[in-house]
Amino acid sequence: METRPIMTNAIEVKNLTKYYPATGSGQAFLAVDKINFTVEKGEIFGFLGPNGAGKSTTQRMLTSLLTPSEGQIRILGHDLAHDAYPAKGQIGLVPEESNVYTELTAWDNLMFTGRLYRMSKDDRNARAEELLKIFGLWEKKDVKAENFSKGMRRRLSIAMAIIHKPALLFLDEPTPGLDAQSARAIQKIIRQLSKEGTTVFITTHQIEEANQLCDRVAIINQGKIAVIDTPEKLKQTFQQVQSVEIAFTGTPEGIKEKLTALPEVSSVIKIGDKWRLYNDAPPILLPHLVKFAEEENLSILSLNTLAPSLEDVFLQITGQEVGTIKVPPKPNKKRRKGGKR
Amino acid sequence: MKNFSRISDEFAQAWTVTLKDIKVYYLRPGMIMFGFLMPFFMFFSFSVRREMAAGEGMSRLLALTIFFTAAAAGPFIIPTERRMGTYDRLLAAPMSLITLLLGKIAVGAFFAIAVAAVASFVGIVFLNGTVAQPALMVLGIIMGAFTFSAMGLIFGSIPTSNPGDVQMPSTLIRWVLLFISGVFIPLADMSPVARAVSYISPLTYAQDLMNHAVLGMGELNLWLDIIVLFVSGILFLLPSIKLHKRGRVLGY
Numbered sequence: 366m367e368t369r370p371i372m373t374n375a376i377e378v379k380n381l382t383k384y385y386p387a388t389g390s391g392q393a394f395l396a397v398d399k400i401n402f403t404v405e406k407g408e409i410f411g412f413l414g415p416n417g418a419g420k421s422t423t424q425r426m427l428t429s430l431l432t433p434s435e436g437q438i439r440i441l442g443h444d445l446a447h448d449a450y451p452a453k454g455q456i457g458l459v460p461e462e463s464n465v466y467t468e469l470t471a472w473d474n475l476m477f478t479g480r481l482y483r484m485s486k487d488d489r490n491a492r493a494e495e496l497l498k499i500f501g502l503w504e505k506k507d508v509k510a511e512n513f514s515k516g517m518r519r520r521l522s523i524a525m526a527i528i529h530k531p532a533l534l535f536l537d538e539p540t541p542g543l544d545a546q547s548a549r550a551i552q553k554i555i556r557q558l559s560k561e562g563t564t565v566f567i568t569t570h571q572i573e574e575a576n577q578l579c580d581r582v583a584i585i586n587q588g589k590i591a592v593i594d595t596p597e598k599l600k601q602t603f604q605q606v607q608s609v610e611i612a613f614t615g616t617p618e619g620i621k622e623k624l625t626a627l628p629e630v631s632s633v634i635k636i637g638d639k640w641r642l643y644n645d646a647p648p649i650l651l652p653h654l655v656k657f658a659e660e661e662n663l664s665i666l667s668l669n670t671l672a673p674s675l676e677d678v679f680l681q682i683t684g685q686e687v688g689t690i691k692v693p694p695k696p697n698k699k700r701r702k703g704g705k706r
Numbered sequence: 707m708k709n710f711s712r713i714s715d716e717f718a719q720a721w722t723v724t725l726k727d728i729k730v731y732y733l734r735p736g737m738i739m740f741g742f743l744m745p746f747f748m749f750f751s752f753s754v755r756r757e758m759a760a761g762e763g764m765s766r767l768l769a770l771t772i773f774f775t776a777a778a779a780g781p782f783i784i785p786t787e788r789r790m791g792t793y794d795r796l797l798a799a800p801m802s803l804i805t806l807l808l809g810k811i812a813v814g815a816f817f818a819i820a821v822a823a824v825a826s827f828v829g830i831v832f833l834n835g836t837v838a839q840p841a842l843m844v845l846g847i848i849m850g851a852f853t854f855s856a857m858g859l860i861f862g863s864i865p866t867s868n869p870g871d872v873q874m875p876s877t878l879i880r881w882v883l884l885f886i887s888g889v890f891i892p893l894a895d896m897s898p899v900a901r902a903v904s905y906i907s908p909l910t911y912a913q914d915l916m917n918h919a920v921l922g923m924g925e926l927n928l929w930l931d932i933i934v935l936f937v938s939g940i941l942f943l944l945p946s947i948k949l950h951k952r953g954r955v956l957g958y
Contacts, residue, residue, distance in 0.1 A: 385957060425957070428798050432954045454800035464791035468730045480722040481799045483715050525795070 374439070375533050375564035376404035376427065381436035383422050383588075396422040398588040399436065404581075406532075409555065409565045411579035411596075413572065415683050419588040420568045421461070421537060427566070428458050428535055441532055454482065457531035461538045463522035467511035471502050471521050474510060475528055482529035489528065496524040499554070516547030523551065533564045540574060552578060572676040582675070586683045599678045607673060609647050611654060612639045612666040623661075627653045639667070643677070719801040723809030724816070731783050732817060736869070740877070741778035742821055745771040746828075752890055761836060764829030765920040766889055769913040771825040772818050772847055773889075774880060776854035779814030780862030781869070781876040788867040788958060807859060807946055814855030815848075822847045829920075838922030846919050849932065850912040853939035857908070860942055863949035865958035888913045893925040908938040 383397040397419040404410040414420045425431035427438060429449050438445040440452040465474050472493060479489030497503040500520040510518055519539070527534060539555070540548040555578055559565055569575055575582050576596045583593040592599065613620075620640070624633045629644040644650050647670040658665050731737055749767050758766075787793035796806055826843070829835040837843050861876035884890065886900065887909035893901055904910045915931040918924040924931065 386955070388956065422957070428794075430794055430797055430954065431957055432951070450800055450802075453798060456798065458794065458798045460791050460794055462791040464795055466726070466730055466792060467790075469726075473729070477722065477726045478795070481719055481796075481801070483718065483800075 764835030776818035784862030
């Protein structure tokens, strides 16, 4: 009788590389550069990075939608290059765009997916009912998805991805563009799935979401993994990154340059009506800020010192604000699905 | 036993894909326009004021509808699914690429068979056509539908998410094949050069098979027609598989 080794990793990636060949007028492009990481079973793993960093390309390789140029992927113990079939049966995939069939009802969408994963009729009926109730779509089960809101389609898309109770769920940008209620509902479901033993791999540039949800995060930048750790440990590592957040009554011309010129300030970004000043020593900076406000005839509306956040870690590593686009050379004149290049 | 179970699963999955596509795409304007109305428009615009026996007209109408309709599905459905992101759901599912392609081929084939049934009705009722060998006609319709659906799938497999990128070349090539394949100009009336060119088109053999079935006679050997259609259907799968693999390298 064959014995299988005890497997604790849901995902094992070794030297994974994706090189898009030159096509037509497009240049060749290295999207993912020899990355290595593992994801343990039952973990919620966040894959963070700015747009174009290689997140979606990596996820597409992990779900066998894209052929790697080099390297090895093992999903739940199966080598994806040679033994994809059993791995694919245990994977659920929620892409960035909710890929539901809008011409079908919510019920028919789930039935189709259940059949595709060879579930018995009784199992898929029971599971579809359970999921539609969990996702708040039971009353709409006979409504075509074309009449659904974006949040409802997103929930249906997730329900379709988990109807067969996958051991590993991939979510690409699960909540951006959703109303707060839908986003919270989806985050609650992700936590519940993790509690039930599902490994969750989330690709996102929503730092706060990763901070709240993930057991560990990897930050990928320009095709390479810069760091992997728990959100808390990452924040401790970057403890020297502190910031002061201040709001004034007005916004005089050249204020950003003037704030950047203050002592101990390394960089300044505007967040809503507030200015965030990164610095090593807030106590030294505070008197300078008060003096600056007096000189500029500005009143201070609020002033806070902030401990480093995951967003600060991200900023330090990638050199980019969250969600900004750093456009690499385009491999092809047409947009590829592999990322937002 | 395990292999049998896997094969049975794969067939069931192909059928699942086919049923879903029938529900989702058959009533789409693109399918109705390119798959249903166009072959009839083409036939009637060509036939008006031409001397043609009823059986001959019916045979041509059948070959034309099977060819045009079956080959219309792939170039429309797959790029549309790529654009909507739903194709990823199919590619990520636990089934082989050939299973997926067979499911897609059946979508176009069943559509063509349904439209051919309408064409047969039009031929018998309105053109007063008679069918010499009904069973052969049914076999020809089924074989032609699957073969030309497999041909259409080649265009659908081109790595793009824009149906427009595929519709244009696929329509152009279908038009060219129509003119060289004895549909509008019978093989017997062609010059030797044109006739030699027509032999490279599988539509030539489908038209000849329809002539055998409806008129009771054809220019070529009946078995040659059947074998060429069968082999073409299988060979058409190869470029589709290759293009899908290319798509996975390029990121479509």
